[in-house]
Amino acid sequence: MKEFENLPSHIKQMFDDILKYRVDPSGEHFGITSEILREYINMLQTNTIHAVDSDGKVNYNPILKSFVMGCGGQITYWDKTAENMTPVVVRGVTKRKVMEACRVRGRDFYYIDTGYFGNTAKGKLYHRITRNDVQYFGPVVDRPSDRLALTGIGFRKFRPGTNILLAPPSQKLLMMYDIDLETWLNTTIEEIKNHTDRPIVIRKKQSRTVRMTEDTMEMALAQDVHCLVTFSSIAAGEALLLGKPAITLGPNAAAPLCSQHICEIENPKIPTLDEVKAWAANLAYNQFTEAEMRNGTAWRILND
Numbered sequence: 001m002k003e004f005e006n007l008p009s010h011i012k013q014m015f016d017d018i019l020k021y022r023v024d025p026s027g028e029h030f031g032i033t034s035e036i037l038r039e040y041i042n043m044l045q046t047n048t049i050h051a052v053d054s055d056g057k058v059n060y061n062p063i064l065k066s067f068v069m070g071c072g073g074q075i076t077y078w079d080k081t082a083e084n085m086t087p088v089v090v091r092g093v094t095k096r097k098v099m100e101a102c103r104v105r106g107r108d109f110y111y112i113d114t115g116y117f118g119n120t121a122k123g124k125l126y127h128r129i130t131r132n133d134v135q136y137f138g139p140v141v142d143r144p145s146d147r148l149a150l151t152g153i154g155f156r157k158f159r160p161g162t163n164i165l166l167a168p169p170s171q172k173l174l175m176m177y178d179i180d181l182e183t184w185l186n187t188t189i190e191e192i193k194n195h196t197d198r199p200i201v202i203r204k205k206q207s208r209t210v211r212m213t214e215d216t217m218e219m220a221l222a223q224d225v226h227c228l229v230t231f232s233s234i235a236a237g238e239a240l241l242l243g244k245p246a247i248t249l250g251p252n253a254a255a256p257l258c259s260q261h262i263c264e265i266e267n268p269k270i271p272t273l274d275e276v277k278a279w280a281a282n283l284a285y286n287q288f289t290e291a292e293m294r295n296g297t298a299w300r301i302l303n304d
Contacts, residue, residue, distance in 0.1 A: 006291040008070060048299075049073035049110065050081045051089045052098055063112060063127060064091055066290045071299035093134065096176045108132060110302070115287040116237050116253060117280070118151030126151065126287045129298055134176070135232065135253040136286045140279050147284035148277075155277060156243030158270050161226040164192055164200045165239075169231045169250075177250065188229065188249065191262045198226060198265075205233075218242055227268045241280065245270050253283060 007015075018037060020030040027033040048071050051064040060075050067089055068074060078098055081088065087108040090098050095111075102109040111134050115126025130136050166188065171181040185202075192200055203220050217238040221228065228239040228246040236246040236254035245268040246258045257271040257279055271279075288298040 006294040008294075008296045011069075047072075047074065047086055049087045049089050050084065051075045052078045052081065052095065053091075061091055063290060063293070064089060066293040067110075067112065067129070067298065070292075070294045070296040093173050093176060099134075103132075114234070116234050116283045117153050117241060118284075118287070125289055127290070127293075128283075128287045129293075129302060130286065131302065133251075135234075135251065136283060137251055137253065137255070140256050140275075141282045141285075142278070143281045143285050145277070145281045145284075148281045151284060153241060153280065155241060155273055155280075157273065158243045158245065161244070162198060162224045163226060164196065164198050164265065165220055165223075165225045165228045165244075166192070166200055166202045167220075167228060167230040167233055167235045168202070168204060169233050170205050173232065184231070188262070192229065192265060195263055195265050201225075227265060229262065229265070237280075237283070240271065240276050253286075254279070 014037075017030075017032045021027075021032040021034070021037060024030045024032065025034075049068060051061075051068045051073060053061045053064055053075065054077075065075060073089070082101065085105070085107050087110065088098065088102055089110040089112065091112040093113070099109055099111065101107075109132060111130045111132075112127050113134065114124055115128050118126040128135065166185075168181060168185050168188075174181050174184060189200060189202075201220075201223065203215070217235055221239060221242050221244050225244055228235060228244055230236050230246065230248060230252070231250035232248070232252045234253065236248050236252050236258055239246040240254055240257055246254060247262060247265060247268055248255045248258045248260055249262070252258070257269065257275060259265075259268040285301055288301075292298045
């Protein structure tokens with residue numbers, strides 16, 4: 001059963017001992033007594049972190065459940081933990097009010113969303129996890145390439161093109177910054193036109209199925225693209241991996257390797273392949289599989 005896969009070692013040991021007690025309640029053969037099992041229960045840490053899902057849900061978010069399983073936390077709802085100072089973990093930008101409440105109180109939170117790279121049309125294998133923000137906005141840290149290699153992603157040399165690919169974010173995300181999508185889109189288009197005569201191709205965000213099968217970022221960038229322009233979308237990182245420069249107009253994990261001003265659109269920043277690989281290796285240490293959440297790997301790396 002999935003519930004018993006990829007558990008932390010001490011949890012696996014507890015379940016193993018419960019099974020031994022089930023067939024040997026006297027403890028004569030395996031030495032496991034009811035007192036030992038009670039000690040297990042008393043030693044279980046459940047207050048490391050509080051996972052907050054939507055109140056009243058019948059089925060709790062499975063990704064949140066996996067994360068708290070690996071870090072010794074517990075699942076709950078915001079109204080039950082709002083006055084607490086235990087760190088919180090949420091999934092998705094719809095929890096922006098919870099995140100803002102944590103910021104106001106100086107309470108740590110962890111944010112989970114789609115991974116930066118390594119996912120396929122078959123499903124989300126990787127999930128990014130960030131402390132006190134929605135993406136990793138820190139410097140490029142020197143990391144080993146072991147986790148990057150596991151994603152199977154490749155790198156392409158940068159190549160020239162003609163068109164400007166404009167990838168606006170969703171209104172759901174822009175609400176975090178009190179920005180109206182249509183206003184942002186119209187303003188950005190006008191500013192692009194002030195600095196270049198290149199054709200502008202707009203790629204509005206569609207459903208994940210469409211983005212992963214019928215209209216992938218790779219397909220979009222293959223259409224003679226000179227540069228991608230976006231706000232905080234992970235599309236900027238995809239562009240770097242696929243050999244195209246990007247301009248990020250909002251907080252973005254790809255910002256260290258991108259231009260941040262449209263006035264640079266004719267000559268955007270173009271990082272070297274070595275810079276892209278170092279950047280990707282760092283982000284690979286900021287995204288995790290569900291199995292890595294359950295067995296405690298994610299919690300360990302995030303808190304190293």
